[in-house]
Amino acid sequence: MIERGTLNLPVGEVLELADASTAHRMLDGAPHKPGKIVLKVAD
C-alpha cells in the first residue's frame, strides 16, 4: 500500500505539545474527531 501510494491515514486532531494531556484524555475516551491524534511540535 505504501509503494502504491494508497495508504491513507486521516488526521483527526492536531494539538500543541503543551496540550499532550488533552490528547491523552482523548485516548482515554474524551470526544475527538475521527482519525489520528497528532502533537504539532514545530512549524
Next chain:
Amino acid sequence: MRAIRIHGFGGVDTMRLDEIPRPVAGASEVLVAVKAAGVGPWDRLMREGRISQTLPATLGSEVSGTVVAVGAGVGVFALGDAVYGATNDQFVGGYAEYALVEAGKVATSSTSRATGSTGSRR
C-alpha cells in the same frame, strides 16, 4: 528543550511539560528535531505503567522531523534528512522538541532532504 514527561504511572495528571537538556545522539542513534509526534494507545499503556519504564520518562513512540545530529556508526542518514518512524525499543522520547531515535527505526520521508537551514539548526 520542552518535553512531556511522566513522573509516576497512572492517569493524565502524571504528565508534565518539563524543561530538560537536549539529548545527545549515541552510537546507532540520530537526534531528530521533532515536527510532529503521533499519539497512540501505546503511549497510554506507557503512561499507565503497563510497560516497564524508568521514571521520569518522556512519552512518545513515533515522530516525524529533521535529523540534526548523527551518532557514531550511522551511515544512512545525513543532517537535514526528513525522517519519520518509531523512536526506539523503549518506545519513548517522542513528545519533545528533540527526540533520540534508533537509526533502524526511521525512514526518510518522500519529501526528503530538507533545506540546509534546517540541517544546520542547533
